[in-house]
Amino acid sequence: MSRYRSGLLISIVFVCFVLxxxxxxxxxxxxNPDNKLLAVRENQEEATHIREGxxxxxxxxxxxxxxxxxxxxxxxxxxxxxxxxxxxDVGLVLDNTPIPGNPLEGATCNADAVVVGVTRGKASQxxxxxxxxxxxxxVTVEEVVKNNPLSGIEPNQLVSVTRPGGAVEFxxxxxxxxxxxxxxxxxxxxxxxxxxxxxxxxxxxxYGNGTFELNDKxxxxxxxxxxxxxxxxxxxxxxxxxxxxxxxxACPTNK
Numbered sequence: 001m002s003r004y005r006s007g008l009l010i011s012i013v014f015v016c017f018v019l020x021x022x023x024x025x026x027x028x029x030x031x032n033p034d035n036k037l038l039a040v041r042e043n044q045e046e047a048t049h050i051r052e053g054x055x056x057x058x059x060x061x062x063x064x065x066x067x068x069x070x071x072x073x074x075x076x077x078x079x080x081x082x083x084x085x086x087x088x089d090v091g092l093v094l095d096n097t098p099i100p101g102n103p104l105e106g107a108t109c110n111a112d113a114v115v116v117g118v119t120r121g122k123a124s125q126x127x128x129x130x131x132x133x134x135x136x137x138x139v140t141v142e143e144v145v146k147n148n149p150l151s152g153i154e155p156n157q158l159v160s161v162t163r164p165g166g167a168v169e170f171x172x173x174x175x176x177x178x179x180x181x182x183x184x185x186x187x188x189x190x191x192x193x194x195x196x197x198x199x200x201x202x203x204x205x206x207y208g209n210g211t212f213e214l215n216d217k218x219x220x221x222x223x224x225x226x227x228x229x230x231x232x233x234x235x236x237x238x239x240x241x242x243x244x245x246x247x248x249x250a251c252p253t254n255k
Contacts, residue, residue, distance in 0.1 A: 045184055047167035047174045048124040055125060058201045062134055062162040063127035065198070065205060072130040073175045083174040088132065088164070089181075104231065107210055108243055109251035112197035113153060114146035115139075116214070116240070119187045120158065124166030126175075133177035135166035136203070137185060139193070145240070146247040148197055160203035161193060163211075182208030183222040190214045192240065212239070
């Protein structure tokens with residue numbers, strides 16, 4: 001009888017522990033609606049080791065592009081053990097208003113530059129507010145579909161492209177951030193970028209609804225805007241052909 005009671009007590013304690021863990025997790029999520037704190041999944045991108053608060057002039061300029069309303073990562077580290085992931089809702093998006101009814105034409109006309117390139121390297125950093133992460137990508141340009149009239153781009157040129165999200169390590173902790181509407185951009189992959197020029201750093205800003213991964217037979221949009229589904233139904237050659245046509249034509253004046 002004693003052995004039975006001991007087993008029953010252990011089972012009750014275990015169930016209570018599981019319920020308490022679930023409740024604490026839910027309360028944490030509800031208290032931080034703008035920061036969904038999630039357990040970090042395996043096979044995530046490698047974190048960039050940084051010194052907290054130490055940013056280059058270029059990084060300070062890029063960090064200002066990515067505003068977030070959540071608490072500082074340092075403060076989140078005091079509340080939680082282990083790696084931390086912050087998820088932000090929709091942020092900056094490319095204006096792809098149909099002109100006169102094609103979002104691909106709108107995206108081409110409203111972008112400062114459109115290029116096909118391969119990511120060769122990347123480095124993540126925390127914005128000045130200390131509450132979100134962005135990543136600067138090194139992109140080798142394969143093709144200039146639409147050139148920037150303010151600062152021309154050449155094939156084989158290495159350009160800097162900044163985007164929201166990424167992973168950093170400081171203070172012995174790993175922090176990750178992502179946008180729900182912008183999937184990661186791993187190094188070594190080929191992309192079609194619709195870009196916004198950042199004159200202060202002579203770099204470019206990438207958008208979730210204006211970045212497409214290209215492989216031999218498939219187009220994969222990195223955003224979740226409904227109009228992107230139509231782009232993904234095309235093969236890379238067809239998609240690039242249409243973008244080249246729009247880039248070569250004069251944009252409508254009523255955009």
